[in-house]
Amino acid sequence: MGIKKYQDRIIYQVYPKSFKDANGDGIGDLRGVISKLDYLKDLGINTLWLNPIFVSPQVDNGYDVSNYYALDEKMGTLRDFDELVKNAHKLGIDVILDFVVNHTSDQHPWFKDALANPDSLYRDYYIWQKGRHDALPNNWGSFFGGSVWEKDPQDEDSYYFHLFDKRMPDLNWRNPEVRRSMIDIAKFWIDHGVDGFRLDAFIHIAKADFAQNMPSHGKKGPQVAEMFFANLPLVQTYLHEFIHNLREYKADLFILGEAASADIDLAVDYTDPKKELCDTVVTFRYFENDQSKLNPALPAFGQPLPLRIDIFKDTMVSWQKRLQGISYPTLYLNNHDLPRILTKVAKNSAHKKAAAKMLATLMYLQRGLACVYYGEEIGMEAAVLDKIEDFEDQQATAFYHEALKAGLAKEEALKMLSESHKMASRTPMQWNHAEYYGFSATKPWKYGKENGVNVADEQADPSSILNYYRQVLHLKQKPLFIEGNFVLEDTSDDLYVYTRMLNDSIAYIICNLCDKTVKYQVKGSLSDKHIVLQNGNLSLDEDNVLTLAPFSSLVFMTE
Ligand code: NOJ
Numbered sequence: 001m002g003i004k005k006y007q008d009r010i011i012y013q014v015y016p017k018s019f020k021d022a023n024g025d026g027i028g029d030l031r032g033v034i035s036k037l038d039y040l041k042d043l044g045i046n047t048l049w050l051n052p053i054f055v056s057p058q059v060d061n062g063y064d065v066s067n068y069y070a071l072d073e074k075m076g077t078l079r080d081f082d083e084l085v086k087n088a089h090k091l092g093i094d095v096i097l098d099f100v101v102n103h104t105s106d107q108h109p110w111f112k113d114a115l116a117n118p119d120s121l122y123r124d125y126y127i128w129q130k131g132r133h134d135a136l137p138n139n140w141g142s143f144f145g146g147s148v149w150e151k152d153p154q155d156e157d158s159y160y161f162h163l164f165d166k167r168m169p170d171l172n173w174r175n176p177e178v179r180r181s182m183i184d185i186a187k188f189w190i191d192h193g194v195d196g197f198r199l200d201a202f203i204h205i206a207k208a209d210f211a212q213n214m215p216s217h218g219k220k221g222p223q224v225a226e227m228f229f230a231n232l233p234l235v236q237t238y239l240h241e242f243i244h245n246l247r248e249y250k251a252d253l254f255i256l257g258e259a260a261s262a263d264i265d266l267a268v269d270y271t272d273p274k275k276e277l278c279d280t281v282v283t284f285r286y287f288e289n290d291q292s293k294l295n296p297a298l299p300a301f302g303q304p305l306p307l308r309i310d311i312f313k314d315t316m317v318s319w320q321k322r323l324q325g326i327s328y329p330t331l332y333l334n335n336h337d338l339p340r341i342l343t344k345v346a347k348n349s350a351h352k353k354a355a356a357k358m359l360a361t362l363m364y365l366q367r368g369l370a371c372v373y374y375g376e377e378i379g380m381e382a383a384v385l386d387k388i389e390d391f392e393d394q395q396a397t398a399f400y401h402e403a404l405k406a407g408l409a410k411e412e413a414l415k416m417l418s419e420s421h422k423m424a425s426r427t428p429m430q431w432n433h434a435e436y437y438g439f440s441a442t443k444p445w446k447y448g449k450e451n452g453v454n455v456a457d458e459q460a461d462p463s464s465i466l467n468y469y470r471q472v473l474h475l476k477q478k479p480l481f482i483e484g485n486f487v488l489e490d491t492s493d494d495l496y497v498y499t500r501m502l503n504d505s506i507a508y509i510i511c512n513l514c515d516k517t518v519k520y521q522v523k524g525s526l527s528d529k530h531i532v533l534q535n536g537n538l539s540l541d542e543d544n545v546l547t548l549a550p551f552s553s554l555v556f557m558t559e
Helices: 030-035 037-043 078-090 109-116 176-191 233-249 264-271 309-322 341-345 349-364 394-405 410-420 455-459 465-476 479-483
Strands: 010-014 047-050 067-071 094-100 128-130 149-152 155-161 196-200 254-258 280-282 330-332 369-373 485-488 495-502 505-512 518-521 530-535 538-540 545-548 553-557
Touching: 030 037, 030 078, 037 078, 037 465, 067 078, 067 176, 078 094, 094 176, 094 254, 176 233, 233 264, 264 280, 264 309, 280 330, 309 485, 330 349, 341 349, 349 369, 349 465, 349 505, 349 530, 349 553, 369 465, 394 410, 455 465, 465 479, 465 530, 479 495, 479 505, 495 518, 505 545, 545 553
Parallel strands: 010 047, 010 369, 047 094, 094 196, 196 254, 254 280, 330 369
Antiparallel strands: 128 155, 149 155, 485 495, 495 505, 505 553, 518 545, 530 553, 538 545
8 A cells, every 4th residue: 555645654764773683683674674563553654764775795884785686684585575565565654765876885796897807897887087197086075084086906097986985986877877777776676565765865976077176275185075076967867867767667656865965946956846856855954063162172073063943943944935836845853864863952851851752843743754763752862882983984083082182081072972973873772671672682783871761661651752753643644734834933043833724724833942941922812722732841821921841842723
């Protein structure tokens, strides 16, 4: 059973390595996911997005694929996958796969052959350049640190291009054979029942002229050169060909594009149905850090910073309003590339529960596709990782050494990293009180000090975050919260207040974003409205002034 309209989707993101380990090797797997489908159904989701599950050396936790046609053996078998899809479909849950289109692993047979043999048919599957007078082809920097160029070990004069780790060479989308191969792979998985794809890093599949250096303005070393490798016009040409072919094969295929740096203008382009590209895109621009709070004695990378609420509001409202009549934005609070937001927003443990509920109210009742990251529905936070190796990141290691040199204790440096680094949001799902939280019988592949919340406790507690999420996601299924018009009220940055309106129904959503008590003058009469969700202490006086305790929220509506 498929979802009729993409805007009805309520997505749950599973990081498969960390969701549920069924075979006891400390790494989550597909049988583990199968065993939790009823839990997901009960939560109220209808679409399951799995982070990469293909064969991979795991340099980047599966985003380095060495065989797109088979599952990583730690994940399970193709038969397990088919069973997962079948069982999910029985419950009315669609399955979407993370499809890595920009690069492969250096262990992929295409790359191995391209390296081994200059005349290989696969040489042109990748991007090669000659060095300039024994120097790198240009000064462009990789997202994972260092240059985007790595020497071809077989040919001292040549370099290959990698936007991420050097063990993840970029594919050459100029080559029609590459484009054809990617379509073939997608069709294979459609044949296995998948309902859509999350397109990883698709905004990078076209690159500009390599002769142009990035202006460095006096800074040393390679420079991240997004203007030359992100969102170029050719991306849309390649993407259209790809999607058009796939939609001819499966008309209602759902496409969620990862467009990390896309602004709203690009989001309009990428999701305008006339262009036949993505249904929706995820931007990372909702969540900007307050750089003014940086400690100048430490490197910027690795410092936990508060959110810029002003930017968050401006960005949210523009994505809400500009996409109206075009597409539906993706609504999310967390993902595997970000530190968990609850740790950032609420510092005082007494506020955590209210803050988790408030954030869900604020985000998911807006216009768009809710996308819940595993564990946020129980209030999981950034785990504190206690070894620098756990971050698997050269930039994190550099921060750590600088921090120690600057006089920080190891624990302090690791805590800072844990609060700011993506790796601390990828720890095991906390199912119950057992050792390793019921995730596995063995020590998990990634493990840190967690905040102790768990599913079993929250299932038994009517006032839990989990039960509140169920209510929010239940409301989200109403036409008012899918199609209703969105209007953000102009309030102080301590508050986030909006209405959703459809025909005669109207909902008011009032959220206190801060750790102080805030007052809000409710507009109009409340006599014809009723409260549908209440979180935290709130009181209303006879003049309709609402007093909201820290991080509390309220939803009331007519109807
Ligand atoms: C975006 C993914 O979300 C991230 O985790 C990954 O490292 C890069 N793309 C490279 O595939």
